[in-house]
Amino acid sequence: MIDLLVAGAGPAGAATAIRAALCGLSVVVVEPRSAPIDKACGEGIAHSACGYLDRLGVRLSGRPFYGIRYLDAQHQVDARFDAGPGLGVRRTALHASLIDRLAELEVPVLDRRVGAITQNTSSVTAAGITARYLAAADGLHSGIRRQLGLNAGAGNRSTGGSAAPRLAAPATSGAAGAVRRGLRQHFSVAPWSDLVEVYWSSLGEAYLTPVADDLVGVAILTSERGTFDSHLEAFPALRQRLRGAPAASSVMGAGPLRQRVSGRVAGRVMLVGDAAGYVDALTGEGIAVALRTSAELVRCVQEDRPEAYEAAWRRVSWECRLLTGSLLWARNSSLLAPRIVPAAALLPGLYGRIVNRLS
CATH class of the missing domain: 3.50.50.60 (FAD/NAD(P)-binding domain)
Structure with a gap:
């Protein structure tokens, strides 16, 4: 035995x-x-x-990545790691x-x-x-x-398997108890930052992670209905960064x-x-x-x-x-969701301490 x-x-x-x-x-x-x-x-x-x-x-x-960047339509705040990448x-x-x-x-x-x-x-x-x-x-x-x-x-x-090109959920991302899911796809483009970028919008969050010198991964978390491409429209700054970059993987989904x-x-x-x-x-x-x-x-x-x-x-x-x-x-x-990134930008020291505690 x-x-x-x-x-x-x-x-x-x-x-x-x-x-x-x-x-x-x-x-x-x-x-x-x-x-x-x-x-x-x-x-x-x-x-x-x-x-x-x-x-x-x-x-x-x-x-390697050296910290976390939060962004919304008007704000950007960086927190760099103290202990290492x-x-x-x-x-x-x-x-x-x-x-x-x-x-x-x-x-x-x-x-x-x-x-x-x-x-x-x-x-x-x-x-x-x-x-x-x-x-x-x-x-x-x-x-x-x-x-x-x-x-x-x-x-x-x-409600879904590993390959999920479309999300379907009855609640919106702002609803209490909303069922959240994730979609991920890779793009062939050189990373433009040494940070993981987290883009915030009313739809949810988009995480941009550099995984190679010529490859980034994008993961979108939301409880809205839609496809990866339609969700990406909610993050115009990220969409602009990815313009012209060919997809390097199929869309995968996970959730609830x-x-x-x-x-x-x-x-x-x-x-x-x-x-x-x-x-x-x-x-x-x-x-x-x-x-x-x-x-x-x-x-x-x-x-x-x-x-x-x-x-x-x-x-x-x-x-x-x-x-x-x-x-x-x-x-x-x-009430609080649209204030998360502004609060981090207003209190960058506190934001940095939380990020470093998690890392």
């Missing part, structure tokens, strides 16, 4: 498996999708997350690097689906494999989470982003990454939180204390959840 079975080979699952192997645990990963796995995301990795991946022996290549990395490149590290550590990655999960007081069985523990890292719309009855709230219903979870532990199964719950992509902290919580999961396996994982997960993720939730609350307020 192995120590840990990991369901899902995305960043959260792969990082969990790598750390477990480095800690001397026996581990197997099951993942039915072929590598490298792409996903609609902002593709910016915070400095702290880059450092953590480096300590795991994961070698990344991408384009983040890294813009294509999702496929990140995943390939993680898979390479798993191979170096001789961690098996099996082409299997999880299927039904059974467990007792000493083991858990899924995908035909019995282990002491199961780490569920099967993503935003986790089938394991649903199977174990850990979903909480109607916001967990998925908000995922409410009643708990992260069910017996000998622990949820990690997006499967463990998600607030929003506003602050771009998904990878960093996944890495920090994956370390706690492995520690709980080592100590044979799965019951300690819920509190550990809350302890290491609370700050990000609080900041993201607060910003999302302001974004969903018709």
Whole structure:
């Protein structure tokens, strides 16, 4: 019997498996999708997350960015990182690097689906494999989470797949409780800034991340109906920057982003990454939180204390959840939303401290 079975080979699952192997645990990963796995995301990795991946022996290549720029029609404010740069990395490149590290550590990655999960007081069985523990890292719309009855709230219903050229949602981006989704596409153009740019409009936000010397990624978050191209019309300054730049990838979609979870532990199964719950992509902290919580999961396996994982997960993720939730609350307020960027421009020191705290 192995120590840990990991369901899902995305960043959260792969990082969990790598750390477990480095800690001397026996581990197997099951993942039915072929590598490298792409996903609609902002593709910016915070400095702290880059450092953590480096300590795991994961070698990344991408384009450094040195801060975050907020822009709306009248304002622009920059916050540069104090601790060091983040890294813009294509999702496929990140995943390939993680898979390479798993191979170096001789961690098996099996082409299997999880299927039904059974467990007792000493083991858990899924995908035909019995282990002491199961780490569920099967993503935003986790089938394991649903199977174990850990979903909480109607916001967990998925309405789309990975390739989603069109969004459809009943609420507007300013409505309280609006269902938000994301669309992402790449463009062949040299980055014009060494910052990640976040463009704000009444429709939502557009994130511009440099991921190579000749490539940028654009991720749009909104709850409005429309296509990527129609949404881009809401950001005229960004649209002008991209004029004439050929698309370098197809449009991918993800959502609903908000995922409410009643708990992260069910017996000998622990949820990690997006499967463990998600607030929003506003602050771009998904990878960093996944890495920090994956370390706690492995520690709980080592100590044979799965019951300690819920509190550990809350302890290491609370700050990000609080900041993201607060910003999302302001974004969903018709009174506060148009004042977010002006307030950051008026209080650049406070804005910079918040950005550096997140990074």
